[in-house]
Amino acid sequence: MKIDAHQHFWHFDPEKYSWISDEHIRRDFLPADLKPMLKNVNFEGTILVQAHQSEEETEFLLNLSAENNFIKAVIGWVDLNSEEIEASLARFSENKLFKGVRNTVYDEKGEFMTDPAFQSGVSKLANFGLIYEILVFPYQLTGAIALAEKFPDQKFVLNHLAKPDFSKAPSEQWKQDIQQLAANKNVFCKISGLLSEAGKDWNSSDFSPFLDVVVKSFGTERLMFGSDWPVSLSGGSYNESVKIVEDYFSAYSEEDLKKVMGGTACEFYNIS
Numbered sequence: 001m002k003i004d005a006h007q008h009f010w011h012f013d014p015e016k017y018s019w020i021s022d023e024h025i026r027r028d029f030l031p032a033d034l035k036p037m038l039k040n041v042n043f044e045g046t047i048l049v050q051a052h053q054s055e056e057e058t059e060f061l062l063n064l065s066a067e068n069n070f071i072k073a074v075i076g077w078v079d080l081n082s083e084e085i086e087a088s089l090a091r092f093s094e095n096k097l098f099k100g101v102r103n104t105v106y107d108e109k110g111e112f113m114t115d116p117a118f119q120s121g122v123s124k125l126a127n128f129g130l131i132y133e134i135l136v137f138p139y140q141l142t143g144a145i146a147l148a149e150k151f152p153d154q155k156f157v158l159n160h161l162a163k164p165d166f167s168k169a170p171s172e173q174w175k176q177d178i179q180q181l182a183a184n185k186n187v188f189c190k191i192s193g194l195l196s197e198a199g200k201d202w203n204s205s206d207f208s209p210f211l212d213v214v215v216k217s218f219g220t221e222r223l224m225f226g227s228d229w230p231v232s233l234s235g236g237s238y239n240e241s242v243k244i245v246e247d248y249f250s251a252y253s254e255e256d257l258k259k260v261m262g263g264t265a266c267e268f269y270n271i272s
Contacts, residue, residue, distance in 0.1 A: 003225075005225060053077050058074070062098060071097070098130075113147045136158075152186055189218045
């Protein structure tokens with residue numbers, strides 16, 4: 001099954017989604033907008049990911065998943081610092097499509113993943129079989145490494161390769177941090193957000209040095225494609241997001257390509 005492991009829907013609100021600066025995507029994006037593009041590239045499903053830190057949005061995403069069978073899993077948000085965290089996780093986990101949680105990095109400061117209250121919340125996820133999705137900037141990878149090492153039985157997945165600067169060669173620090181994070185076998189990585197970070201001025205070859213690092217670090221068995229649509233529209237079309245990754249892995253075996261383009265996501269998110 002071909003799976004887009006990272007996409008978003010929203011009813012645009014300039015206050016809630018203040019991090020969205022591109023005027024072209026400061027509007028509503030809903031299932032009817034994405035469905036024909038998925039069909040065009042033979043994708044059978046998606047992983048729908050939160051874009052605002054509220055339980056209200058999590059409920060909105062779960063409602064969309066009930067109405068659209070191509071949504072195979074939902075990554076929502078709950079307040080991991082809350083004393084009521086277990087009650088929130090129990091409530092959302094009643095929905096079998098609720099597979100995990102994420103924090104939007106724009107709403108967090110510094111090494112938030114090393115905060116004791118936050119880590120206490122993360123410690124509750126495994127009890128519900130839930131994933132934590134790591135969204136960080138490169139300078140926050142140290143915190144991600146510490147989190148992964150502290151909870152070796154917790155499933156983690158890095159989003160967007162930690163948002164490096166694709167206009168330059170990969171920094172030595174980023175490469176070292178990616179390798180150290182990947183040394184934790186409980187951590188997977190999404191090849192996502194390439195066009196979201198690159199903007200309009202890019203060539204496919206710009207991404208290759210970064211993909212070389214994550215393939216060497218994680219192996220194809222812990223990598224999964226994600227478009228980051230509609231944020232990716234800031235840099236190019238949906239088809240271009242797919243083509244960049246498929247072209248890169250054309251030098252690999254068909255089995256490796258199938259893993260990256262859906263097989264790993266199906267296993268990681270327990271999609272039948």
